[in-house]
Structure formats: C-alpha cells, structure tokens
Amino acid sequence: MDLNTLWFILITVLFIGFFVLEGFDYGVGILLPFLGKKDEERRIIINTIGPIWDSNEVWMITAGGAMFAAFPQVYATLFSGAYLALILMLVGLILRGVGFEFRSKSPDPRWRNTWDWLLFVGSLVPALLWGVVVGNLMRGLAIDAKMTYWGGLLPLLNPFALWGGLTFVALFTMHGANFLALRTSGEVEKRAKAVAFGAWIAAVVVTVIFVVWAFFATDILTRPGVNGLIPAILAAIALLLVGYFVRQGRHGWAFVMGVLTIVFATVMVFAGLYPRILISTLDPAYSLTIYNASSSPYTLRVMTIVAAIFVPIVLAYLAWTYKVFSDRVTGKKLVY
C-alpha cells in the first residue's frame, strides 16, 4: 500500500472518530431543549458531554489538519469552494463552543434558556452542513482543470445533498438519544429512552431513502472495483439492530450498533470515493485524487512517522478519559 492510500485511510479514520463522537455530542445538543424541561435536567444533559465534547471536536480539527498536510489541494478546493456553507458551519461551531461555558456562568433563567437554544442551533447547523458537504462529495462538484470550483453556494444546496444533511441530523439525533439513555438518570433517562425508538424510526426512513437515492444518483455504491456497497449493507444491518436493542431496552448495545452504523456509513462514502477525494462533474480527469492532490512523498513519510508514534498515545489517553467519566450523571454533582 502506498502512503497516499495510507493517508486516505487515516483521514477516513479521523472522520469516523469525528462523526461517531461529535455525532452523539450534536445529538445531545439537538435533544437538549426537548429532553430537559427544568434547568437541573438540562444541566444533567450538558454534563454528560461536559468533559469530552471539546476533545471530540478535536477530531474534526485533526481531520482538517491531516487533510491540509496530506492533500493540500483538496483543502484549498473544498474550503474555498464551499465558502458560505463553511462560514455558516463556523457560526454554529462558535455558538456551540462558547455555549457550554457561557450558559453556566449566570443563573438567570432567560440567559440559560437563550443559550440552550443557541446550543441547539449550534449542534443542528454543523450536523446538517456536514451532511450537505458529504452529499456533495458523493455527488461531485463542478471543478475545473485548475482544481477550482466556481459555483458558489446554491449548487451545493441540491436536493440530494440536503437530504444528506437530513440523514446526518437524523442519525446523530438517534445516536445522541441512545447516549443520553446510557449516561443520564431520573426523568431525563426515561425521556431519552422514550425518544430513542422514535428517533430510530426517523433515522431508518431518512437513511434508506438517502442510500437508495445515492445508488441511482452517484457511483459510490455501483462503480467497478472498490465501492461502498458492502459497508452500506453492514451499516444497514447495524442500523436495524439499533432498533432491536432499543426495543429490548438494551441501550448499551443500541449505542454500540449506532456507533457501527456511523462507522460503516463513513466507510461507505470514502470507499466509494477512493481513489478520488473530490469528484469533478465537468470531467473525470479534473477530479482531485489521492495522487494529484497530495503532498510530496517526503512530507507524507514524515507525517506517517509522526502519526505512527502519536496516534496510539492519543487513543490510549482518550480511552482512559472515557473510563474515568463512564458513570451516570445525576443531579448531585453537576459541574456545569
């Protein structure tokens, strides 16, 4: 395997980490105003992700950084091309990033209520827009011979990509409900368990439509050679098992199956793209691939050595953190 492929896989892994971990964070933020009726209940919800949401977001930053380091042309084309969508996403991420800190610093109910809704928006908008971005990655962009996309925002908001956004929101909401069912207690726990099944049904309906649509509208599932079909089937099985375990009241397993759903769905997208990263709809020859968009072999080698040393260390202490904060959050020891 060449280093370009290795880095494509590593970036896939970073996006998997991002979608799995921020996925339930976003879901928790989306559910926050609905599952928490009183301030203490909302605090319980926020405290479930309090110690971890920030390091979860680092997965996104690292995925972006790794893309910049390994495939700088993709970084340049995608970010300048999806300019306004990313600005909106940044606004959401900014509101979310300060929301947890700001909310807790004043007991004023109006202040807290405002920030609860801003946290909702700050979770919903990035979830939606990442789905839109991924939808467009699958579908392709009008990229010219100089690796530049001139189309602006509107072509990005096509029905397929918007449905991709909806799919992300539905899956993350389901994922967040299962997470809250595991980590909360009392009324919030009951409500999270009650909402988990409905969220699952919504996720199944939306996701099935998206995948069928992708089958006909993109080549992600059908192109010869490596494609996303097998991971798509595995994702579908995992998604069905989520519902089974929710019905059984086994939310731990439901959460694990939710994780696997997101893992396989992400693999589906990247496997379907490989070895392309940004598909050009103007001419396949204009597509950005892991070869024509990559850094030099020297930089890839350096980065491979760095990653080989530090990725295991990071994974080890992240696992330890999750172990430290694995118990249920009650009303007794709230920090936020």
Added chain:
Amino acid sequence: MNPIPLARWQFAITTIFHWLFVPLTLGLSIFIALAETRYVRTGDEKYKRMARFWGPILLLNFAMGVVTGIVQEFHFGLNWSEYSRFMGDIFGAPLAIEALLAFYLESTFLGVWFFGWDRLSKKAHLLTAWLVALGSNISAYWILTANSFMQHPTGYTLQGGRALMSDFFALITNPNIPYQFAHVLTGGIALAGFVVMAFSAWHLLQKREVDFFRTNFRWAARYALIGAILVGLIGHFQGQFVLQKQPLKMTAAEAHWETEQPASFLVVAIPNEQARTNTFEIRIPYVLSLLSYNSFTARVEGLNELEKAAIAQWGPGNYIPPVAINFYAFRIMVLAGLLMILLAVLAVVYQQPEARPGFLKVMLWAPVLPYLAGVAGWIVAEVGRWPWIVYGLLRIEDAISPNVPASSIVFSLVVLTVLYAVLSVLAFRLAVKYGAQETAAGQVAEAY
C-alpha cells in the same frame, strides 16, 4: 471591490480576537499547575482553592481560543486557497501535528482536570494540570513553527510553483522559532500574572479574604515580573534577529528612512510614506546603532537603501511595509512592556499590597498593558512582512482564493466580526463577574 484587503482584514480581525484569549491560557495554565503542585506538596487547602479558583477563567479563555482558532484554521482554505496550494506541503504538517500532539492533550486533560477533582488521586490530578499546561504550550510551539516558515523559510525547495518540504528537521529548528516561541510564552506568563493580580486587587480593595488574595497577588507579582523581564529581553534579541532576516520589517518599525552611521533612535515620529521621510522626529543619537548591533557607531541601513537591495533581489515593486502602523505598533508594544516591568517590580516590592489601595486601583487596569503589547507585537510581525505572505517566496496578492467573490468575504467578515465582538464582550463580563464575585470564606467559588 478588491477582495484582497477584505480577506486581509478578516484574517487580522480573527487573529487579534484569537490573541485576546490564547496568551492567557498559555500563562494561566502554568500558574494553576504551580499552585496545585504546592497544594500536593504541602497539603494546604489554600493552594487547592487557588488552582480551582482560576479554572473557570481558564476554561472561558480556552473556549474562546478554540472557536477563534478553528476559524483561523479554516481561513487558510477559505480565503487563501492559493496559499494552501503553494504551502500545503510545508504548512499542513505543523498544523496537523499541532492538532495531534497538542489539541487532544489540552482539550482532553482540561476536561479531566476540571471535572475530575473527586475522581482522581491527588497526584494523578496534578499530572492532568501539567498536561494541560504542556498541551497549551506545545500548541504554541507548532503554530509558531508554521508562522516561522512564513517569516523565514527553511528546509524547502521550489518545484512546479509550490514550496516542498525538503528537510523536516530544518523546518522545526528554524532559528526564528526559539525567539518567537520564547517571546510568546513569556508574554503569556506576564499576562497571566497581571490578570491574576487585577482580580486579586479587586478583592483586596474590598478587604475580602485578604490572606487568600494576598497570596495570589504575591505569587502573580513574581510570576509577572519574571515574564515581563524575559519577554522584553527576548524581544530585544528577537529584534536583532529580525533585522538580519527581514530588515525591511524592523527598519519600518523604526521609521528609519535613510542610512545613518551612527544611527539615532526615534522616540516619536510622524512618518510620511509618500515623501518617504518623517515630518516630525524626536531623536536620541547612537541608540538605534546600539540596539541594532550592540555598538554605538554601527551603520544602520535605511528603508530607501534596503528597498533598492530588495528590488535587485526580487525585481521591481514596492517593498516598504506600512511604516506608520509598524512604527506605532512597535512603540506601543515596547512602552507597554516597560510599564509592565515597572509595575511588576512595585508589585513584588510591596509586601502588603492590601495596605496600598492606590496601587491596587492601578493594578485593576494594568492587564490592558500586556493585551495591548501582545496585539501590537503581532501587528508588527504580520504587517511588517508585507508585501509577502511567505517571506521572499509568495506575495499576498498571489495567495488569495480566486473563486471567492468579494461579496462573500464581506458577508463572512461582517457576521464573524459582529459575533466575535458580542462574544468577547460577554466573555469579558462573565470572567469579571466570576472573578470578582463575593465568595464565602474558605469555599471555592463553584460558580455553576
């Protein structure tokens, strides 16, 4: 509308907001770790409270640093796609390494530190405090590695219109890094000292928990003094280094138009950039020679002569950076730095700060100085690089995204600036409210 100035304004505004929050996390994280170390060594609860008390301020700044930092990372692709294409081979690596080595460390252990007081043993908890401090400062190291390449490129080759990394070791041992990193680190230490002193001064003026806040004040006074002296000293040597590597930047910061031997230092000047001279000057003879080359009689080249050399090297063009901005920013930084040393000396000398209300009132406002110095310093570093985005390799106008219309930049500029302004005011008020609130004696302000 020309997108270039808009994109430059946007980057400048984001960077300045970023720099209102990040330096405090660099210095305060170490301060907190030192206090907790004392607690673990002595078992004295006062120092535990000291570490905890500053926690929410650190978190607030950290959150603001993160949300402005993400925008900065995105900017390289959003507004400066041609920069990313040209530099990606070199610039992406330190950025990715920063995320991998520092961001995970900092964000993970900040969460564990803040939420983990009852979950970890004393020593394990102390370790998390030091890991946060380490993470913050490693982060600074890597981003300054990236910036140092832009100031003084090392370890690269040019190929097919792109800069390619040829020597990773040369990239990370760029001689610019030690100066820049040490300057930033000690600046953060000084800033944290002044911020802790300001909050402590407030409580001392109210005669609240005098013992606790006197301890804080006296720790912070020494901390600020060490930081302020070092940041000035390192800054001086950094200035000499920059004069060697980016002569036009330093010379613009001195508004030194004509070559002189010996050269005088301008305390005040009104630069006239059209006429390429100063319309008003207050000079001190010999001092610029001394500052530049450690010699009273050294020859110091002026902007006009340096530009001729630049034209000979890089072809026709204007190579003199904006002189007035650099000149005033540089003087604001130096003046603020000198005042910081003065105030920090007094703060260390006064053994019983609570007995000097006048001085404490000054110290309430003193954090303005390190904030001003930090922002002014970055203005010199970045504006002074003009017309280059990567010194000697890539000009600003060749770095911009060709496919982003000015209207999009205006939109994002307005939205993000308003958002940052509102959030910064809120963050400031929340920090002040938290840090200045009345707390029951002997009890940590839990705040939540």
